Amino acid sequence: MSTPMLHAVTSGESGPRVAFCHGLFGQGRNWTQIAKGLADICRPTLLDMPDHGRSPWTERFDYAGAADLVADSLRAIDDTEPWIVVGHSMGGKIAMLVALRHPELVDRLCVVDISPAATTSFSEFETYIAAMQAMDLGSITTREQADASMREAAPDPGVRAFLLQNLRREGDGWRWQPNLEVIGRDIATIGGWPTDEVAGLAPFDKTVLWLAGERSLYVTDDDLAEMRRLFPRVRLVTVKGVGHWVHSEAPEVTLQALRALITSSR
Known part of the structure; x- marks a missing residue:
């Protein structure tokens, strides 16, 4: 293969x-x-x-x-x-x-x-991942809504914009491009x-x-x-x-x- x-x-x-x-x-x-x-x-x-x-x-x-x-x-x-x-x-x-x-x-x-x-300073990414996984993509209709849903986890607008570049349109809905399941599970390995x-x-x-x-x-x-x-x-x-x-x-x-x-x- x-x-x-x-x-x-x-x-x-x-x-x-x-x-x-x-x-x-x-x-x-x-x-x-x-x-x-x-x-x-x-x-x-x-x-x-x-x-x-x-x-x-x-x-x-x-x-x-x-x-x-x-x-x-x-x-x-x-x-x-x-x-x-x-x-x-x-x-x-x-x-x-x-x-x-x-x-x-x-x-x-x-x-x-x-x-x-x-x-040692990788823990903030765990917060970001949790917020990304928790986002209800089915109810999101605009990027502004997605931005608002990430505001508590990522107060810095630049950080939110960086993370939200990974949110992609798919038909009438949205999907995350990164493999959040693997990244979230293996975040300790990544860090x-x-x-x-x-x-x-x-x-x-x-x-x-x-x-x-x-x-x-x-x-x-x-x-x-x-x-x-x-x-x-x-x-x-x-x-x-x-x-x-x-x-x-x-x-x-x-x-x-x-x-x-x-x-x-x-």
Whole structure:
């Protein structure tokens, strides 16, 4: 039986292949602005992660399996040259596993505001999932109603808009694109880190850019040693004045950093 491929959108006409892996409840299109800003020097591919967007659903979430799906999808697009892989949050953990499990596939890596460690500030997502699952889709007629129903769980309008991008029209009704059942059941795995599976893998000895938001709690000093052990050629860049959503809060800084990574010599 053939392996299901992840949904992917590729742009650009020449230059290195660059894959973007989004975070929990994101979609590949969240990286559209960055991809457009890089399309003159590379060929960006925006991926929907497993159980998200228009990619296939799985029966359970685990980082090794997600990384293998990403690797298989990238090889299906182009197996003639290695990729630069960029990942944010959950997608950053997946990207790290792609590099560690498939080092021949990855030329360079960029990890955006996440660490190779269990994430301690992930509990708000459990609240969001519960509210999404509790929404009575049969009684919702407008996005405004859906927004109102999420207001208590997600008071920040930007967070609600981000979550509600996953609510799609289907005929006269609505459906959630993400696999809420699996994501809700396996949220502890998504917030964790597969220490045992990583233990037997060799360090990834190629260039790694690590972007962290100055105000974020997802990258801490305690994470430095493990990141440097797994990725000995890592360079940490802290982006001033931003939180977890580095690429949307500071797109120009992100573009500049990625352009430097893409155009740098190995």
